Amino acid sequence: MKSIHTFKQCTSTIGTILPRRLTFTGARLTTTTSTSTNPAASVTGYALCSVNGCSFRFLGTSTRSTTRFVHELEKEDRSSHRLTTLHNHYRTLCFINSTPKRQMSQSSWTGPFGKDLVFRQLLEYKSYTYTYLLADADTNEAVIIDPVIETVDRDVKLVHDLGLKLIYAANTHVHADHVTGSGSIKKLIPTCKSVIAEVSKAKADVKVNEGDLIKFGKFKLEVRSTPGHTDGCITFVLHEKGLVFTGDALLIRGCGRTDFQQGNPGSLYDSIHKKILSLPQSFYVFPAHDYTGQTMSTVGEELRYNPRLTKPKNEFVEIMKNLNLPYPKQIDKALPANMVCGVFDVPESS
Numbered sequence: 001m002k003s004i005h006t007f008k009q010c011t012s013t014i015g016t017i018l019p020r021r022l023t024f025t026g027a028r029l030t031t032t033t034s035t036s037t038n039p040a041a042s043v044t045g046y047a048l049c050s051v052n053g054c055s056f057r058f059l060g061t062s063t064r065s066t067t068r069f070v071h072e073l074e075k076e077d078r079s080s081h082r083l084t085t086l087h088n089h090y091r092t093l094c095f096i097n098s099t100p101k102r103q104m105s106q107s108s109w110t111g112p113f114g115k116d117l118v119f120r121q122l123l124e125y126k127s128y129t130y131t132y133l134l135a136d137a138d139t140n141e142a143v144i145i146d147p148v149i150e151t152v153d154r155d156v157k158l159v160h161d162l163g164l165k166l167i168y169a170a171n172t173h174v175h176a177d178h179v180t181g182s183g184s185i186k187k188l189i190p191t192c193k194s195v196i197a198e199v200s201k202a203k204a205d206v207k208v209n210e211g212d213l214i215k216f217g218k219f220k221l222e223v224r225s226t227p228g229h230t231d232g233c234i235t236f237v238l239h240e241k242g243l244v245f246t247g248d249a250l251l252i253r254g255c256g257r258t259d260f261q262q263g264n265p266g267s268l269y270d271s272i273h274k275k276i277l278s279l280p281q282s283f284y285v286f287p288a289h290d291y292t293g294q295t296m297s298t299v300g301e302e303l304r305y306n307p308r309l310t311k312p313k314n315e316f317v318e319i320m321k322n323l324n325l326p327y328p329k330q331i332d333k334a335l336p337a338n339m340v341c342g343v344f345d346v347p348e349s350s
């Protein structure tokens, strides 16, 4: 029997999107066992089926809706042996439905770094900012790194869709090119705490320093102080998965600018080499921005190909002093907002 690769999500209206005439060639319905480690075991009314090569995921929330779906199928073709099989499977599903409702496990769609870590990289395309959503798939505790105010609704919806408990909104630094989404997220998810480096002097619920750990479920992000772009820049390292979130310190084949805020090219060079490029070369680098469409790199790649960081320190400093970059468009709005909105205040115009 063929594996199912693609799914459509359906509710009790599923009957309306099925083909009018069903023959059930190769039909398959998969239900899950009731072991707690099974990805779908905690789902109330979860099933996969393939009908005529079309695949469906059925998310029923009650025995009634499951039965209704089966009834819709029966109306189409009562004589099909495969339908009978399907029906029997659904009776099993009904049994699962009768168990107490538990929160859906998202471990079946966690992302590329294993079944135990939810990972999402999200783009805000006005400032080319990457926001990262990480969660322990077992406890659902989640952290969002560098949210942007313009995309808070999208990010909060994703948190809800995946059934996550967002406990921290962590900022790698006081951004100059966009307003952080921390304040808006806290309004929508009051239990979420904002995080920023103590050195930044910005307001936040949690101020972190070198070596602190931001824990979510069984995972922990190690805080590494990486000044140079700003004094308060921090990098987060998820050692268990070999991931490093570098903010604006190390970018892909580049680095953060050092010509405003507390920029200092010498200290940026030291920060990147001592705190980031000293990690194992296999570690994945996830920056706060990319302006060329690249999404990730590795420590090994940047050690070898970063056109600035492969230079000696004195050459790096000269390069950084002569970039002649334009003044950031949103800096006048972003800096004052980011100094406070980690707590509550969000500019009305944003």
Ligand SMILES: [Fe+2]
Residues within 6 Å of the ligand: 173, 174, 175, 176, 177, 229, 248, 256
């Ligand atoms: Fe920045």
